[in-house]
Amino acid sequence: MQPFELFIGLRYTRTKRRNHFISFISLVSMLGIALGVAALIVVLSVMNGFQKELRTRILGVAAHVQISGANNTLADWQSVAGVAAQHPEVVGTAPYVMAQGLLSYDQTVQGTVVRGILPDREAQVSELAEKMKVGRLDALRSGEFGIVLGSELARTLSVSVGDKVVLIAPQGRVTPAGIMPRVKQFSVVGIFEAGMYEFDAGLALVHMDDAARLYSMGSRVSGVRLKLSDMNLAPQVARELSARFGDDITISDWTRQHANFFRAIQIEKNVMFIILLLIVAVAAFNIVSTLVMAVTDKQADIAILRTLGASPASIMKIFIVQGTLIGVIGTLIGVAGGVVLALNIDVVVPAIERLFGVHFLAKDVYYISELPSDLQSRDVGVIAIVSFVLTLLATLYPSWRASKTNPAEALRYE
Numbered sequence: 001m002q003p004f005e006l007f008i009g010l011r012y013t014r015t016k017r018r019n020h021f022i023s024f025i026s027l028v029s030m031l032g033i034a035l036g037v038a039a040l041i042v043v044l045s046v047m048n049g050f051q052k053e054l055r056t057r058i059l060g061v062a063a064h065v066q067i068s069g070a071n072n073t074l075a076d077w078q079s080v081a082g083v084a085a086q087h088p089e090v091v092g093t094a095p096y097v098m099a100q101g102l103l104s105y106d107q108t109v110q111g112t113v114v115r116g117i118l119p120d121r122e123a124q125v126s127e128l129a130e131k132m133k134v135g136r137l138d139a140l141r142s143g144e145f146g147i148v149l150g151s152e153l154a155r156t157l158s159v160s161v162g163d164k165v166v167l168i169a170p171q172g173r174v175t176p177a178g179i180m181p182r183v184k185q186f187s188v189v190g191i192f193e194a195g196m197y198e199f200d201a202g203l204a205l206v207h208m209d210d211a212a213r214l215y216s217m218g219s220r221v222s223g224v225r226l227k228l229s230d231m232n233l234a235p236q237v238a239r240e241l242s243a244r245f246g247d248d249i250t251i252s253d254w255t256r257q258h259a260n261f262f263r264a265i266q267i268e269k270n271v272m273f274i275i276l277l278l279i280v281a282v283a284a285f286n287i288v289s290t291l292v293m294a295v296t297d298k299q300a301d302i303a304i305l306r307t308l309g310a311s312p313a314s315i316m317k318i319f320i321v322q323g324t325l326i327g328v329i330g331t332l333i334g335v336a337g338g339v340v341l342a343l344n345i346d347v348v349v350p351a352i353e354r355l356f357g358v359h360f361l362a363k364d365v366y367y368i369s370e371l372p373s374d375l376q377s378r379d380v381g382v383i384a385i386v387s388f389v390l391t392l393l394a395t396l397y398p399s400w401r402a403s404k405t406n407p408a409e410a411l412r413y414e
Contacts, residue, residue, distance in 0.1 A: 090228060095208060117140070128192055321393065
């Protein structure tokens with residue numbers, strides 16, 4: 001046996017009303033909640049997908065954790081890499097030389113960050129070898145002064161594989177004519193495309209030995225880059241490694257190096273959640289008008305129930321059940337539709353583009369030319385709970401009004 005409040009509330013929801021306008025408002029409220037919930041799930045999934053895609057592209061070139069020495073120099077990198085490799089989360093280590101320089105080719109000069117690497121160890125900490133557009137990363141050999149450029153940097157300089165570029169190091173050498181910058185000619189042996197403008201337009205790779213010679217670093221390096229089994233543990237690993245090294249060693253992780261970038265994405269995600277939640281709130285509070293009209297329509301029924309012994313709390317529960325059921329059905333429809341759409345966004349968006357002859361993310365403008373989607377169960381759960389709470393709140397006032405109905409006044413003209 002179910003409580004009579006639940007039975008009557010369900011009956012009021014299913015029954016055909018004399019006032020069809022009330023049924024129409026109920027349907028609109030239900031569809032509004034469904035659309036709002038579905039939109040929230042899809043938008044948050046797409047933003048999660050963008051965040052994941054950008055994080056993957058950044059960490060395909062940048063390191064999870066970076067250990068550097070004082071004044072950008074580290075004397076004994078082998079021992080530092082050995083100590084770091086003992087941490088259970090560290091799966092790869094690679095030394096690097098980091099400096100700035102100017103690249104010159106045919107009257108064109110472009111500033112760049114020069115990273116000296118060991119190609120055989122670089123594969124342990126980055127995906128640069130997989131990002132090669134032309135050539136191979138292992139074409140960088142010690143003493144041959146080869147260089148690999150980002151695709152945008154190569155386009156700006158108008159160079160291709162086989163061309164000779166001049167790398168000018170800001171560190172000068174003393175000559176009878178004064179302090180002169182160090183200049184060395186390099187051969188372009190490859191071009192990579194990471195998909196991030198920051199790297200494609202401002203990063204040049206050379207062999208670590210060649211970089212050390214050009215920048216007069218000898219056997220020293222700038223630091224050691226680490227790759228972790230779980231990139232989300234980077235802050236924790238960085239703190240634990242800091243305790244193993246002295247104060248002259250600086251350890252940073254990717255969350256600090258790109259903090260502003262990912263913080264901006266998270267802020268945008270939160271703002272979009274609030275904006276779209278207003279759509280759900282508007283639809284949920286349409287239930288207020290639905291129940292107010294339903295209470296007016298059921299004045300006689302409420303009075304009869306009161307005369308039969310129903311308490312004000314029971315009357316209130318009846319209309320709470322009716323309003324909540326509208327919200328729950330709308331939420332479930334929205335969750336189902338949003339999940340299906342988020343999981344099939346890679347099919348739905350191209351179909352819309354073909355249907356209307358448009359392209360939302362042109363490949364010649366955007367690095368990410370397809371809408372990525374990363375559906376997270378936590379987001380779906382939060383959206384469903386918030387929608388249910390808003391629906392429940394919307395039922396309280398009309399239900400309270402129904403419980404205050406005076407039976408004698410309601411039955412006077414019946």
